[in-house]
Amino acid sequence: MEGVDHLAHERNKSEFDVDAMKIVWAGSPHAFDVSDRISKLVASDPGFRKDNRSTLSRKELFKNTLRKAAYAWKTIVDLRLSEEEAAKLRFYVDEPAFTDLHWGMFIPAIKGQGTEEQQQKWLPLAYKMQIIGCYAQTELGHGSNVQGLETTATFDPQTDEFIIHSPTLTSSKWWPGGLGKVATHAIAYARLIVGGREHGVNGFIVQLRSLEDHSPLLGITVGDIGMKFGNGAYNTMDNGVLRFDHVRIPRNQMLMRVSQVTCEGKYKQSDVPRQLVYGTMVYVRQTIVADASCALSRAVCIATRYSAVRRQFGSQNGGPETQVIDYKTQQSRLFPLLASAYAFRFIGEWLKWLYADVTQRLQANDFSTLPEAHACTAGLKSLTTTATADGIEECRKLCGGHGYLCSSGLPELFAVYVPACTYEGDNTVLLLQVARFLMKTVSQLGSSKKPVGTIAYMTRVEHLMQCRCGVQRGFAELSVDLVEAAVAHCQLIVVSKFIEKLQQEIPGKGVKQQLEVLCNIYALFLLHKHQGDFLSTGCITPKHAALANDELRSLYSQVRPNAIALVDAFNYTDHYLGSILGCYDGNVYPKLYEAAWKDPLNESVVPDGYHQYIRPLLKQEIRTARL
Ligand SMILES: CCCCCCCCCC/C=C\CCCC(=O)SCCNC(=O)CCNC(=O)[C@H](O)C(C)(C)COP(=O)(O)OP(=O)(O)OC[C@H]1O[C@@H](n2cnc3c(N)ncnc32)[C@H](O)[C@@H]1OP(=O)(O)O
Numbered sequence: 001m002e003g004v005d006h007l008a009h010e011r012n013k014s015e016f017d018v019d020a021m022k023i024v025w026a027g028s029p030h031a032f033d034v035s036d037r038i039s040k041l042v043a044s045d046p047g048f049r050k051d052n053r054s055t056l057s058r059k060e061l062f063k064n065t066l067r068k069a070a071y072a073w074k075t076i077v078d079l080r081l082s083e084e085e086a087a088k089l090r091f092y093v094d095e096p097a098f099t100d101l102h103w104g105m106f107i108p109a110i111k112g113q114g115t116e117e118q119q120q121k122w123l124p125l126a127y128k129m130q131i132i133g134c135y136a137q138t139e140l141g142h143g144s145n146v147q148g149l150e151t152t153a154t155f156d157p158q159t160d161e162f163i164i165h166s167p168t169l170t171s172s173k174w175w176p177g178g179l180g181k182v183a184t185h186a187i188a189y190a191r192l193i194v195g196g197r198e199h200g201v202n203g204f205i206v207q208l209r210s211l212e213d214h215s216p217l218l219g220i221t222v223g224d225i226g227m228k229f230g231n232g233a234y235n236t237m238d239n240g241v242l243r244f245d246h247v248r249i250p251r252n253q254m255l256m257r258v259s260q261v262t263c264e265g266k267y268k269q270s271d272v273p274r275q276l277v278y279g280t281m282v283y284v285r286q287t288i289v290a291d292a293s294c295a296l297s298r299a300v301c302i303a304t305r306y307s308a309v310r311r312q313f314g315s316q317n318g319g320p321e322t323q324v325i326d327y328k329t330q331q332s333r334l335f336p337l338l339a340s341a342y343a344f345r346f347i348g349e350w351l352k353w354l355y356a357d358v359t360q361r362l363q364a365n366d367f368s369t370l371p372e373a374h375a376c377t378a379g380l381k382s383l384t385t386t387a388t389a390d391g392i393e394e395c396r397k398l399c400g401g402h403g404y405l406c407s408s409g410l411p412e413l414f415a416v417y418v419p420a421c422t423y424e425g426d427n428t429v430l431l432l433q434v435a436r437f438l439m440k441t442v443s444q445l446g447s448s449k450k451p452v453g454t455i456a457y458m459t460r461v462e463h464l465m466q467c468r469c470g471v472q473r474g475f476a477e478l479s480v481d482l483v484e485a486a487v488a489h490c491q492l493i494v495v496s497k498f499i500e501k502l503q504q505e506i507p508g509k510g511v512k513q514q515l516e517v518l519c520n521i522y523a524l525f526l527l528h529k530h531q532g533d534f535l536s537t538g539c540i541t542p543k544h545a546a547l548a549n550d551e552l553r554s555l556y557s558q559v560r561p562n563a564i565a566l567v568d569a570f571n572y573t574d575h576y577l578g579s580i581l582g583c584y585d586g587n588v589y590p591k592l593y594e595a596a597w598k599d600p601l602n603e604s605v606v607p608d609g610y611h612q613y614i615r616p617l618l619k620q621e622i623r624t625a626r627l
């Protein structure tokens with residue numbers, strides 16, 4: 001029945017202060033207040049409905065996304081929302097759109113790679129959305145290999161301009177979000193050519209469309225690259241294709257914080273590392289880690305609530321069947337994901353601090369922590385997105401058949417989320433960057449000091465690589481092992497930061513105890529999953545492994561009575577979850593049944609096509625050669 005909390009008995013089992021945990025999850029009382037207020041504002045406004053997405057055509061879907069983006073902007077302006085509230089509103093609208101790249105990449109690129117003068121010119125236009133930007137780096141022929149990009153930017157000293165050109169088919173810009181149909185401007189990455197000499201890839205602000213009638217400017221060919229994985233899903237985003245035919249831009253539209261070109265045609269490299277040209281990617285990678293905890297917690301919330309509602313087998317003397325959340329197999333699949341959601345939340349908090357710290361240091365021209373920041377953002381982006389994509393799929397399976405319904409919210413969540421393993425850096429390519437950082441770290445330890453602890457194996461690898469034909473060949477030969485080492489290195493960081501979080505003052509009855517249980521589940525689950533490595537390297541004995549497994553089982557029993565409260569702490573509205581299986585009141589079956597009849601296929605009792613195709617079949621009116 002409506003209004004009845006079918007999960008009340010579960011909520012009454014909780015052994016900790018859920019409201020206090022909500023603050024921990026949000027990050028602070030202020031962050032909780034903003035999140036809570038904005039999520040309810042979005043949930044209560046029919047202008048932000050999203051339950052019809054899977055029934056719209058691509059063009060209807062995209063037009064609806066434009067409507068929502070404009071409506072969101074009007075809401076932000078009318079209510080005079082702060083930048084923080086506006087970002088939260090876009091988050092809870094929960095629809096990939098051109099605004100993600102305008103706010104999430106175009107603006108950060110100008111802030112990170114533009115001069116003061118360029119920031120003063122372009123940021124006010126972008127903040128007022130008088131221009132709409134995208135981040136056009138990837139090309140048809142190159143994405144991972146940024147130094148392989150083919151678009152050229154040739155300086156013309158006669159006119160004090162750059163000529164932006166797409167010399168080959170494979171140099172066509174391909175994938176940039178917001179580019180296909182909306183962006184008026186791009187940060188386009190191109191090979192800088194001055195006086196016939198190449199100076200690597202740099203960013204250039206290029207206007208693509210008229211601000212009067214939105215038509216592409218002279219020399220610009222632009223469009224959408226077509227349908228992507230899954231219905232609805234990421235097809236609300238106009239990922240685009242862009243070609244330049246000798247497009248001229250003023251010299252002052254090259255982002256010049258890292259490198260400069262003077263009006264005399266002199267190239268100057270600032271005394272900052274050229275990798276700062278990649279700074280926007282580092283910024284987005286750290287936001288993606290926080291996004292991973294959001295996406296995984298959504299899936300876990302759905303699967304946990306449904307696992308408490310679903311009963312299957314185990315009825316004694318006509319009594320109720322067993323809740324599937326009480327099966328040890330269900331717990332062993334679900335609770336490590338619950339622990340991961342919390343672990344990724346806290347690593348995301350730490351990475352945000354690391355990024356802010358390195359940004360502050362860069363302002364003082366202190367580049368000492370830049371390699372660590374690159375390795376951490378790259379590695380943790382790779383680790384958390386892989387685990388989250390796999391985790392969402394596992395949550396779908398944890399919900400049985402009903403997990404495969406769009407009304408469960410899981411298929412679309414999966415389809416929207418999985419490109420995170422690719423965009424902002426393919427996850428393997430990023431792990432190779434971490435491996436390179438680890439090898440460089442080890443080689444710098446000096447011959448007298450042998451690495452110990454979790455990087456002891458690196459000595460053997462280091463020795464092997466040096467005695468083999470050159471470090472480069474060894475690296476390629478051992479890249480599979482090095483990628484595994486990179487993952488282990490990042491997992492060490494996740495566990496260490498979770499433990500550090502527990503050393504902080506954490507208010508609320510039983511809150512810290514619950515987090516300790518989740519931290520131990522996260523760590524011991526990893527130990528169990530990789531016990532072969534730990535045993536073969538002598539880090540643990542078989543007895544340790546057995547003890548760890550016993551402890552893991554005991555921890556699952558400890559978290560079981562608190563599972564519903566731990567996902568309630570995410571404070572997601574039913575609107576944001578978009579899932580009948582995960583609805584707060586657990587009143588699943590009536591809602592599933594009601595939703596089925598709303599499907600367009602049920603608008604008529606007899607389906608279109610019956611008289612044309614089925615009736616002749618049934619009436620044997622179709623003669624085939626064989627009969
Ligand atoms: C309001 C907020 C809204 C929130 C929304 C935010 C947005 C969320 C939605 C996002 C959705 C979609 C967005 C997707 C956007 C994209 O996909 S943009 C394109 C992304 N593309 C990539 O990530 C490309 C990946 N490739 C690379 O980064 C580089 O090619 C790579 C690092 C792999 C290699 O670069 P090279 O130049 O070839 O460098 P190397 O020779 O490997 O290394 C040389 C040294 O440089 C160091 N290095 C490399 N990168 C960095 C870096 N980023 N920072 C610092 N240092 C770096 C490297 O370690 C080497 O150092 P060493 O010589 O060893 O000391």
Ligand SMILES: Cc1cc2nc3c(=O)[nH]c(=O)nc-3n(C[C@H](O)[C@H](O)[C@H](O)COP(=O)(O)OP(=O)(O)OC[C@H]3O[C@@H](n4cnc5c(N)ncnc54)[C@H](O)[C@@H]3O)c2cc1C
Pocket residue numbers: 101135136137138141142143144145174175176177234239419422423424425426427428429432
């Ligand atoms: C939904 C979505 C949105 C996107 N948005 C944008 C955007 O807004 N702006 C933008 O510029 N780009 C965007 N991209 C592009 C994205 O950044 C690239 O697709 C991504 O960086 C991967 O590069 P790639 O496609 O060249 O992959 P590839 O590098 O071609 O990967 C193919 C395979 O090759 C492997 N591989 C590649 N190099 C190596 C190596 N050295 N060693 C071992 N294995 C290797 C990879 O691991 C992978 O398995 C988007 C992509 C998607 C899917």
